[in-house]
Amino acid sequence: MVELLAEVTALRQSGGLLFWDQQTYMPKAGARARGNHLAVLSKVAHEKFTAPEIGRLLERLRDWEETLPYDSDEASTVRVARREYEKATRLPPDLVVRHSRARTRAHEAWIEARQKNDYKVFRPALGEMVDIMREVADALGYEDHPLDALLDQQEPGMKTADMEGLFGELRQGLVPLVKAIAEKADAVDDSFLHQPFDRETQMEVCREAAAAVGFDLETRGRIDLSVHPFTIGFSRNDVRFTVRIDEGFFNAGFFASLHEAGHGTYMQGLPERFEQSILHEGASSGLHESQSRLWENIVGRSRAFWQFYYPRLQKRFPEQLGKVSREDFYRAVNKVEPSFIRVEADEVTYNLHIMVRFELEKAVFDRELGLDDLPGAWNEKFRNYLGITPPDDLRGCIQDIHWTFGFGGGFAGYTIGNVASVQLYEKALEEHPGLEEEFAQGEFSNLLRWMNENVHAHGAKFGPQELLERVTGRPLDAGPYLAYIKRKFSDIYGL
Amino acid sequence: MVELLAEVTALRQSGGLLFWDQQTYMPKAGARARGNHLAVLSKVAHEKFTAPEIGRLLERLRDWEETLPYDSDEASTVRVARREYEKATRLPPDLVVRHSRARTRAHEAWIEARQKNDYKVFRPALGEMVDIMREVADALGYEDHPLDALLDQQEPGMKTADMEGLFGELRQGLVPLVKAIAEKADAVDDSFLHQPFDRETQMEVCREAAAAVGFDLETRGRIDLSVHPFTIGFSRNDVRFTVRIDEGFFNAGFFASLHEAGHGTYMQGLPERFEQSILHEGASSGLHESQSRLWENIVGRSRAFWQFYYPRLQKRFPEQLGKVSREDFYRAVNKVEPSFIRVEADEVTYNLHIMVRFELEKAVFDRELGLDDLPGAWNEKFRNYLGITPPDDLRGCIQDIHWTFGFGGGFAGYTIGNVASVQLYEKALEEHPGLEEEFAQGEFSNLLRWMNENVHAHGAKFGPQELLERVTGRPLDAGPYLAYIKRKFSDIYGL
Structure with a gap:
């Protein structure tokens, strides 16, 4: 067999x-x-x-x-x-x-x-x-629930009821936080991120950062350009990701690179002995996303990371960043701003975008919502959760490609990933309390090794809930995630 | 089906x-x-x-x-x-x-x-x-003959006896010519081709020349780098070739590019309606080679081609070629020099390299030659045909990768291609007597269209002999090839 x-x-x-x-x-x-x-x-x-x-x-x-x-x-x-x-x-x-x-x-x-x-x-x-x-x-x-069957295809073992519980907690925690931040919207200025940044130099920076966090670019991976960033592996020893460089905005290329490098470390971290096996996969879309979000957000948008990397970045872009302080830069890459487009959303509002989609899918499946009323329902939820109203369908319910593939459960992995990333990170931190000091020195190998041993090493053996229980002792839990978000953004916005 | x-x-x-x-x-x-x-x-x-x-x-x-x-x-x-x-x-x-x-x-x-x-x-x-x-x-x-079976895999319908007849004529015509040229070895100086030529500029020149002769690089093809140049197509609308750039020698990259572009035009010229069919192939290795040799040698090493392209090339490499006359350049890229390595051989000696291999394969199959005696037999043939003796095995019988794939018939296509290229070209010239004036203007579309209509349009419908008979009225014939070689090189070497 x-x-x-x-x-x-x-x-x-x-x-x-x-x-x-x-x-x-x-x-x-x-x-x-x-x-x-x-x-x-x-x-x-x-x-x-x-x-x-x-x-x-x-x-x-x-x-x-x-x-x-x-x-x-x-x-x-x-x-x-x-x-x-x-x-x-x-x-x-x-x-x-x-x-x-x-x-x-x-x-x-x-x-x-x-x-x-x-x-x-x-x-x-x-x-x-x-x-x-x-x-x-x-x-x-x-x-x-019928959605269980669809969800199970992406997230083996995960139930619609689990997701509803999760989103309930997130709604309670995030909606008030978004409101509080919106009142202090001007506290963070990120205008200097919107300047011309040379394409070639950005690409070099993407490579350097991906390699620094442990994505093997030397013999087992490569980075190329494409319209939509993605990561793909043909074996643990041939893992490739792509980025899209925006010459007028720093974040687009850089954080995509850390994000995809996170997916890449998962694939490169799969055990050699699984190479031709059906286990040569991640546990689920959500667990995969936990690795990309870990490196993009928890590490890549941390003060410690920029303590290490900001001087290097300033050398690459002296005109653009020479006079910007590290703290201002850190705040800028963490700016929170309710927006219409999911893929541009910040760490705080992102899950609300997913929640809107999940709730609408469920309402349609439950025949509580007819498809003719979908745009209206979409916009109403945006008003309630994010305080803004999409001005048209393009910035509303036809922005994602996902509903051309299927309908139901296709977005859950994003939120599972965000939540799981913190749950896993805090467990790693328990075992290695000095991680942040290490990041500040440009040293990421203890965190990567911990993920290798505790997450990547299992390949597709376990479903997401199973894996989280084995590793952290609990199933998926919004608690650590909400605590992390509140702590981080209360600090930045002085709440 | x-x-x-x-x-x-x-x-x-x-x-x-x-x-x-x-x-x-x-x-x-x-x-x-x-x-x-x-x-x-x-x-x-x-x-x-x-x-x-x-x-x-x-x-x-x-x-x-x-x-x-x-x-x-x-x-x-x-x-x-x-x-x-x-x-x-x-x-x-x-x-x-x-x-x-x-x-x-x-x-x-x-x-x-x-x-x-x-x-x-x-x-x-x-x-x-x-x-x-x-x-x-x-x-x-x-x-x-057992070799017929192997030859047929590359060249459907071609017989060992056909090849022996062909090589017999070539031997008679070429061996004396090589001797005569060797006596005037110094008549052509190609030292200026062995200088530093910038890699990027060479690559641009390769692209420009391939596009000029009609290889579609815009939407249906691409060129990349690899250790060994090759051409491959995944459909007529996605044809790619590679070149290898030698920074110290102009010919390696440039003529590889024209050669592979020739293969590429064959693939791009296959009919759209064959796209998913078993006919979406060339007629044989040899016929494929006829197209690569056509553009590499008959066109690419002609006076007319350089009338068009030399001024452009001089602009790219003013230091290296600014003071070299067009005629001296033409003579240099046509320099004849008996050498040990097939892939470096010139137009005149190339077929002798193939002949050595073919004769040795046949002798082994006929049990006239034991494998222990292969290097000796190889070297003796080199002395007889080319007047030089390989100093070691690397420059002798272990230079090609072909015998690691099989043994018998694997080289015939090269000579079939050389011979067929002239036979087809002369037929095209009959119908378009102004071809060379067109080349001098950078106009190659009449020749390409003729090949499209008479060769490429048939895909894999016919074997090589069948196709040549249909198009030129004769099976493969060494006559036109020998006449072309004698005419061209008697002129260059003043024989």
């Missing part, structure tokens, strides 16, 4: 390279053939993975599996393979094809809706997508 | 991208996983292509095929698919595996032999390879 799964993994990772190339170096006209190639690779991988032979092998291995420790490589391989096999085989081929066609149509409609800045253009395709996702949820099966 | 073949094509082209990336941008440590991925893609493509379903379909299509014109797309697809299917299914899986292992061992031994500059280190692995290639030839089947 290991061999059969290795073939599936190889086909998927090959598809990954085709995707990477599509986003980076592919000549424009190559797009159509590339689309065909990707479709064939994913079809063949699916065929191989859902072959009856795999099902029979999984059945036959059941007794053996039960004699093995739950967390052993062997038992975990069988368990994860069975979970994925069941998901893959529960979807009737006809539904898979209809889903794939609906994606294509939704993508086209979404592009047009964005051009026309009009949700109504997207509405019919979105309706079709919602219907299909209901069917998908039914086919996959669930105990409590 | 078209759909099944499209899957095979997609898997192969995907493997192509993995190879391209391996040679250009892959982080070093990614090599092992990449090897696995390539092996899986080629295994799965082979499985799909040799599936009994394909065999049954080919049987069922036989009657239909016979009602169709031979050169129709449909009949050609079935014919080419059947030919390839039969080849693929005639090889027992066990032999395929042993061949693949022998390649790995041969590659390792070859690397070590090169490090030690000692053929004896390579000898055992080469012996194993020769035995396996005999088995391969027997499995594939042949009428006259």
